[in-house]
Amino acid sequence: MTNKRVLYVAGILLSFVALALVGNVYLLSRLNDEPAIKVSSVRALENLIRHRVRSLKPSYLNRNPRFFMYRNRLLRNYKPAPYENASVIWDIVNWWPAENEIYPMYDSSMGQLLSTLSKEPITRAQNSPRGTQLKLVLKLANQQKVIFKPQWYGRDEVIDGPVYGGKDRHNAEIYAFYLAAVLNMRWTPIAVGRKLDLKEIYQKADQELKNTMLVQETSNGTEYCVYGKCHYCTEDEPVCADENNLIEGAIIYLIPGTLSRHRSPWQRTYKDGVRAAWEDDMNYCIPLKDKIDTTRLLDLIDASIFDFLIQNGDRHHYETRGGGLILIDNGKAFGNPNKDFFDVLAPLYQCCILRKTTWDRLLVFSGGTLTDLIDRMTKNDELYPIINKKHKQAVERRLLIVYSVVEYCLDTYGEKILKS
Numbered sequence: 001m002t003n004k005r006v007l008y009v010a011g012i013l014l015s016f017v018a019l020a021l022v023g024n025v026y027l028l029s030r031l032n033d034e035p036a037i038k039v040s041s042v043r044a045l046e047n048l049i050r051h052r053v054r055s056l057k058p059s060y061l062n063r064n065p066r067f068f069m070y071r072n073r074l075l076r077n078y079k080p081a082p083y084e085n086a087s088v089i090w091d092i093v094n095w096w097p098a099e100n101e102i103y104p105m106y107d108s109s110m111g112q113l114l115s116t117l118s119k120e121p122i123t124r125a126q127n128s129p130r131g132t133q134l135k136l137v138l139k140l141a142n143q144q145k146v147i148f149k150p151q152w153y154g155r156d157e158v159i160d161g162p163v164y165g166g167k168d169r170h171n172a173e174i175y176a177f178y179l180a181a182v183l184n185m186r187w188t189p190i191a192v193g194r195k196l197d198l199k200e201i202y203q204k205a206d207q208e209l210k211n212t213m214l215v216q217e218t219s220n221g222t223e224y225c226v227y228g229k230c231h232y233c234t235e236d237e238p239v240c241a242d243e244n245n246l247i248e249g250a251i252i253y254l255i256p257g258t259l260s261r262h263r264s265p266w267q268r269t270y271k272d273g274v275r276a277a278w279e280d281d282m283n284y285c286i287p288l289k290d291k292i293d294t295t296r297l298l299d300l301i302d303a304s305i306f307d308f309l310i311q312n313g314d315r316h317h318y319e320t321r322g323g324g325l326i327l328i329d330n331g332k333a334f335g336n337p338n339k340d341f342f343d344v345l346a347p348l349y350q351c352c353i354l355r356k357t358t359w360d361r362l363l364v365f366s367g368g369t370l371t372d373l374i375d376r377m378t379k380n381d382e383l384y385p386i387i388n389k390k391h392k393q394a395v396e397r398r399l400l401i402v403y404s405v406v407e408y409c410l411d412t413y414g415e416k417i418l419k420s
């Protein structure tokens with residue numbers, strides 16, 4: 001071969017190599033645009049995240065100095081305050097909901113509203129026709145209707161089994177309200193704890209509710225129970241008042257306006273041994289990004305963080321108001337403080353995107369301040385403490401997991417995962 005020919009062949013070969021390289025770089029950049037999750041299973045990712053939690057930077061473990069500014073404002077805003085005329089307060093409150101934001105960030109009427117919810121006399125009681133779990137609809141003296149979810153479990157009871165197991169936890173509804181307020185996801189109904197006199201409720205009940213209540217003479221006097229009217233309600237499973245006729249529960253604000261119900265893309269099958277597509281496909285979010293608009297997806301990712309912290313794995317459907325997601329029905333939370341149901345976070349780790357505002361807010365409440373603050377905010381609730389120490393520790397443990405998942409996404413795809 002002449003020198004010329006050698007150069008010619010080498011030139012062609014080099015061009016091929018160059019083309020191949022450019023092609024590869026292009027392919028890699030395409031893959032970067034489409035963040036395929038590089039870990040092949042939930043189990044593998046969970047292991048990786050658990051490892052990362054152990055080496056989190058001190059800023060995630062210590063108090064953030066920015067916290068103090070939020071703390072004072074939040075404590076002031078949610079402190080129950082005396083009121084004179086409940087109707088005046090409710091006139092204000094019922095103007096609050098704007099799209100999915102149910103109440104403003106700070107408003108001097110919030111403290112008074114919390115007092116009306118826990119103190120206004122109850123004038124009428126009915127069964128709630130909606131949902132599968134026992135609830136009542138109560139009318140307060142100012143004509144306002146609210147929902148009542150009764151206590152089924154003691155604070156320390158551990159619910160084993162699937163993440164959606166057991167009956168509603170009334171205290172979870174209350175904690176969820178305060179957590180959402182702190183995280184600035186003001187999309188939950190306002191909820192307070194209250195002890196009701198079930199004898200008095202019986203007297204105020206309509207005939208249908210009376211028919212689903214039990215009034216029995218016992219050696220300690222008359223015992224009042226209710227089993228209500230709902231999919232899972234049966235006479236064999238009533239909730240009963242104590243010897244003073246008192247029954248604990250959550251009083252929940254009824255969100256006004258039109259709500260639309262949607263099936264969650266991360267719905268479970270609720271059948272033993274039958275898995276949903278998202279449970280096995282770590283790339284589940286890639287096609288979803290084209291099907292759901294980004295705002296909705298970011299709402300669902302915020303919701304998954306919120307649900308993971310409280311251990312709610314039962315958001316089979318979600319509701320929207322004016323286009324934005326609302327977090328109704330938070331009762332299936334705080335079942336087992338010894339467990340983390342990592343897959344509740346699937347929307348976050350499968351999509352690896354997050355609102356920047358959510359991320360900034362989560363960072364403010366590091367170092368144990370999240371549960372400390374909620375604890376202080378709920379000090380005046382009739383049912384304080386709302387959750388026990390083990391559940392508080394679990395919330396803090398899960399917050400570190402959330403930090404680690406977001407760190408993992410940041411390391412893998414960079415700052416572009418944070419959306420404005």
Ligand SMILES: Nc1ncnc2c1ncn2[C@@H]1O[C@H](COP(=O)(O)OP(=O)(O)OP(=O)(O)O)[C@@H](O)[C@H]1O
Pocket residue numbers: 130131132133134147189252253254255256259319328329330331
């Ligand atoms: N605070 C509220 N404000 C407005 N609507 C509400 C409120 N709570 C419940 N609802 C309505 O009633 C429906 C049933 O309520 P919820 O989801 O709490 O019941 P559930 O018995 O837990 O039902 P499921 O078993 O389906 O989870 C909701 O989908 C919603 O439309």
Ligand SMILES: [Mn+2]
Pocket residue numbers: 133314329331332
């Ligand atoms: Mn429910």
